[in-house]
Amino acid sequence: MGTQLTPNVAVIGGGCAGLAAGVALSKAGIRVNLFESSHQLGGRARGIQWQGQTLDNGQHILLGAYSATLQLLETCEVQLDQALLRLPLELNMQDEFSLRASSYLPAPLHILAGLLRAQGLSLSERLAAIRLMARLRLQKFTLEQDMPLQALLADQPARLISMLWEPLCLAALNTPVSTASAQIFLNVLRDSFARAKSDSDMLLPRLDLSTMLADPAASYILAHGGQVSLSAPIECISQQNKELYLQVADIRKAYKHIIVATSPFRVAPLLADLPSVADSVEKCQALKYQPIYTIYLQYPAHIKLDKPMTGLSHQLGQWIFDRGQLYGQHGLIAVVISAEGRHQGLTQEQLAIGVAEEIEQLYPQLNNLLWHKVVAEKRATFACTSNLQRPAQLTSIPGLLLAGDYVSSGNTLQDYPSTIEGAIRSGFSAAGKFINSL
Numbered sequence: 001m002g003t004q005l006t007p008n009v010a011v012i013g014g015g016c017a018g019l020a021a022g023v024a025l026s027k028a029g030i031r032v033n034l035f036e037s038s039h040q041l042g043g044r045a046r047g048i049q050w051q052g053q054t055l056d057n058g059q060h061i062l063l064g065a066y067s068a069t070l071q072l073l074e075t076c077e078v079q080l081d082q083a084l085l086r087l088p089l090e091l092n093m094q095d096e097f098s099l100r101a102s103s104y105l106p107a108p109l110h111i112l113a114g115l116l117r118a119q120g121l122s123l124s125e126r127l128a129a130i131r132l133m134a135r136l137r138l139q140k141f142t143l144e145q146d147m148p149l150q151a152l153l154a155d156q157p158a159r160l161i162s163m164l165w166e167p168l169c170l171a172a173l174n175t176p177v178s179t180a181s182a183q184i185f186l187n188v189l190r191d192s193f194a195r196a197k198s199d200s201d202m203l204l205p206r207l208d209l210s211t212m213l214a215d216p217a218a219s220y221i222l223a224h225g226g227q228v229s230l231s232a233p234i235e236c237i238s239q240q241n242k243e244l245y246l247q248v249a250d251i252r253k254a255y256k257h258i259i260v261a262t263s264p265f266r267v268a269p270l271l272a273d274l275p276s277v278a279d280s281v282e283k284c285q286a287l288k289y290q291p292i293y294t295i296y297l298q299y300p301a302h303i304k305l306d307k308p309m310t311g312l313s314h315q316l317g318q319w320i321f322d323r324g325q326l327y328g329q330h331g332l333i334a335v336v337i338s339a340e341g342r343h344q345g346l347t348q349e350q351l352a353i354g355v356a357e358e359i360e361q362l363y364p365q366l367n368n369l370l371w372h373k374v375v376a377e378k379r380a381t382f383a384c385t386s387n388l389q390r391p392a393q394l395t396s397i398p399g400l401l402l403a404g405d406y407v408s409s410g411n412t413l414q415d416y417p418s419t420i421e422g423a424i425r426s427g428f429s430a431a432g433k434f435i436n437s438l
C-alpha cells in the first residue's frame with residue numbers, strides 16, 4: 001500500500017457544496033482534488049436520463065435573492081439569460097388564489113401591494129397578511145427565540161395559511177408548517193422580499209441541473225489545474241502526526257486541508273476514526289429528513305399549460321411545471337410534492353396515476369398520457385425544524401471542515417434551509433475560511 005503526499009486541498013463530495021468550494025478555491029489559485037463517490041456530479045441537483053430525455057433528479061425553483069448561486073454560475077461563465085427564466089413573483093393556486101408583486105413599486109412595497117390586491121382572499125385575510133409582514137419588518141425578521149412556524153402564524157386566518165404561508169414554507173424549507181423553523185423561514189422572507197425588488201423574482205431553470213451547474217463547475221476546476229475524480233468513494237479519514245489522510249481504494253493520500261461536503265448521513269462513516277470530532281458526528285446523526293417526489297408525465301407534444309408554473313391546492317401534487325415552456329420538452333409535465341404526506345403510502349404507479357387523474361380534471365387539455373416516471377428522494381433535505389442544532393463548519397481538527405446546506409453558518413440569522421443556495425453558500429464559506437487562513 002503506497003502513501004502519496006499531495007499539498008492540494010481535498011474536497012469530498014461533488015454536490016453543490018463541494019463544487020462551490022472547489023470553484024472558489026480554484027478561483028483563488030489553489031489546486032483542488034475533488035472526490036465524488038458516484039459516477040455523476042451534482043448530488044441531488046443533477047440530470048437523469050429517461051425515455052431519451054434528460055430530466056432533473058428533482059424540479060427546482062430558484063429566487064433572485066440566491067446571490068451565491070448566481071455568483072457561482074457567473075464565475076463558471078454560464079449565460080444566465082439562457083440558463084434561467086426570470087419572472088416577477090407570481091403565485092397562482094389554480095383558480096382559488098393568485099398573488100402578483102407590483103411591477104412599479106420598490107421593495108418591500110411591491111409585496112405589500114401584491115398582498116393587498118391578492119385574488120381569492122377576503123379583505124380581512126389580505127390585511128392580516130400585510131400586518132404580519134409589516135410586523136416582521138419592524139422586527140427585522142428576527143425572533144428572540146425560534147419556534148415552529150405554525151406558532152408564529154397563530155393569528156393568521158386558516159385559509160391564508162393554506163393558500164400562502166404553507167406553500168411558501170414547503171417550497172422553501174421542505175418541512176411541514178407544524179414543525180418548520182420560523183426563524184429560517186424569516187431569513188428567506190427577509191432576503192427575498194425586504195431588500196431589492198429583483199430578489200423576489202422567480203428563477204426557473206431552462207437547462208437540466210447537470211448542464212446548468214455541475215458540468216460548468218467541474219470544467220472550471222479542471223481548467224484551473226484541479227482534479228475531479230468520479231466513482232472514487234473515500235473509505236475513511238484518519239490522522240497521524242497532525243497530518244490528515246484519505247483512503248482512496250488502495251492508496252493513502254495525505255492532505256493538510258480537507259473539506260467534507262457529503263450528505264450528513266455519510267459523515268459518520270468518514271470520520272469514524274477521528275474520535276475528537278465526535279460532537280460534529282453526533283449532530284449529523286441527529287438530523288432528520290424530509291422527502292421530495294417529482295412525478296414526470298409525458299403527454300403529446302402539442303399539450304401546453306397556460307403558465308410555466310402553477311400551485312395546486314387540495315391535491316396530491318403541490319406545484320406543476322410545464323417543461324415544454326421551460327426546457328423545450330414539449331408535452332412533458334413535472335409535478336412536485338414536498339415533505340411528508342399521504343403520498344408516501346402509495347406505490348410509485350399509484351402515485352403517478354393518481355396525480356395524472358387529478359391534474360387532468362383541472363386541465364382538460366391534458367389527455368392521452370404516454371408515459372410516467374416518479375423520482376423519489378426519500379432523504380432529499382434535512383428537516384428544517386425549530387431550534388435545530390446544526391454541526392459547525394469548523395471541526396476540532398484544524399484543516400478539517402464541513403460544508404453542506406445542513407451546516408451552521410455560525411449565525412442563526414444567516415442560516416438557510418436545505419436548498420441549492422444554502423449548499424453553495426456553505427461551500428463558499430468553507431473555501432473562504434481556508435483562503436483566509438493562508
